[in-house]
Amino acid sequence: MLSFMTDRALxxxxxxxxxxxxxxxxxAVNKQIxxxxxxxxxxxxxxxxxxxxxxxxxxxxxMFEKVLKLDPYxxxxxxxxxxxxxxxxxxxxxxxNYPVSPLLFLxxxxxxxxxxxxxxxxxxxxxxxxxxxxxxxxxxxxxIDIRDAKNTYIGALxxxxxxxxxxxxxxxxxxxxxxxxxxxxxxxxxxxxxxxxKKFRNQASFSGTASYAPSFHDRxxxxxxxxxxTENEQEEH
Numbered sequence: 001m002l003s004f005m006t007d008r009a010l011x012x013x014x015x016x017x018x019x020x021x022x023x024x025x026x027x028a029v030n031k032q033i034x035x036x037x038x039x040x041x042x043x044x045x046x047x048x049x050x051x052x053x054x055x056x057x058x059x060x061x062x063m064f065e066k067v068l069k070l071d072p073y074x075x076x077x078x079x080x081x082x083x084x085x086x087x088x089x090x091x092x093x094x095x096x097n098y099p100v101s102p103l104l105f106l107x108x109x110x111x112x113x114x115x116x117x118x119x120x121x122x123x124x125x126x127x128x129x130x131x132x133x134x135x136x137x138x139x140x141x142x143x144i145d146i147r148d149a150k151n152t153y154i155g156a157l158x159x160x161x162x163x164x165x166x167x168x169x170x171x172x173x174x175x176x177x178x179x180x181x182x183x184x185x186x187x188x189x190x191x192x193x194x195x196x197x198k199k200f201r202n203q204a205s206f207s208g209t210a211s212y213a214p215s216f217h218d219r220x221x222x223x224x225x226x227x228x229x230t231e232n233e234q235e236e237h
Contacts, residue, residue, distance in 0.1 A: 007033065007036065007037065007040075010029055010033050011033065011042065011043070013025075013029050014026055014029040014030050014043065014046050015046070018046060018049070018050065023050045023054050024054070026046065026047075027047060027050045027054075030043045030046045030047035030050065031047065034047065039070055041067050041071055041074065044063050044064075044066050044070075044077075045063070045064070045067055045074075045076045045077055047060075047063050048060045048061070048062075048063030048064045048067070048077070049080065051063065052080070052084075060084070061080075061081060061084050064078075064080050064081045064084075065081070068081070105178075105180065105190050108192070109204075110193075110204030110205065110206055110207065111204070111205065111206065112190065112191065112193070112206065113161075113190075113191050113205075113206040114180055114188055114189070114190050114191075115157060115161060115188060115189055115190075115191055116158075116186065116187075116188045117146055117154065117155025117156060117157065117186075117188065117189060118155060118156050118157070118158055118159075119155060119156050120154065120155040120185060120186065120187050121152075121153055121154050121155060123184050123185065125154065126154070126182055126183075126184070126185075126187060129148070129154065129179050129187070130179065130182075131180065131181070131182060132179060133148070133178060133179045134149070134176070134177070135148055135154060135177050135178065135179060135189060136148070136149070136177065137165075137169075137175065137177065138151070139166065142159075142162070142163070142166075143157070143162045144156065144161075144162040144165060144166065145157075146177065154187060155187055155189075164205075165205070168197070168200055168205055171198075171199040171200055172196075172197020172198060172199065172200075173193060173195060173196055173197050173205060174193070174194045174195035175191055175192060175193055175205070176191070176192050176194055177189045177190065177191045177192075178190050191206075193205040193206070
């Protein structure tokens with residue numbers, strides 16, 4: 001029973017729950033540790049992170065603030081509060097408008113990428129979007145469009161990235177995408193690999209830096225291919 005566990009055993013159980021991504025258990029165990037030791041900084045940090053993982057942003061932030069009252073220079077708590085504030089600043093509508101956690105932007109090497117779109121839609125269309133909004137791939141022969149739930153065109157992925165992702169998707173990989181940044185003539189999406197097909201099970205979908213800024217040639221090629229695809233679609237109809 002948990003009540004008879006030592007602090008060390010409880011800490012190990014909390015860590016194992018987090019490693020297994022069993023956030024509800026991690027919350028319960030860390031709360032029990034804090035009942036016995038209210039100033040346990042490690043448990044407060046673990047509890048804060050676990051709360052963030054299930055979307056309880058305010059409660060998680062409160063835990064990190066408690067840590068900083070006990071240890072003003074605690075880097076874990078300080079860094080997590082900075083991330084929360086940054087996400088709220090750039091994605092102010094995410095919590096109120098969409099039932100998703102800001103932690104969907106948590107980067108995972110090889111599995112996530114922030115991508116600047118090319119050939120973006122008009123400012124009128126971009127103004128209807130919100131940070132954190134889920135968007136979708138529309139696969140074409142040589143390119144990938146980004147569209148909203150109503151199939152409204154938002155932009156396109158750069159040429160070389162489109163080619164790579166089309167190959168992965170054909171082999172069984174799956175991806176999700178959410179709006180990351182929105183400006184007058186520029187948008188970026190946060191792409192996450194959610195499933196890896198057997199053919200590429202040992203190969204990461206993304207490599208290099210966490211963000212991808214297309215070159216002039218990427219933009220030019222994407223625009224030409226999008227025009228070609230659009231013309232082909234019109235001919236079909």
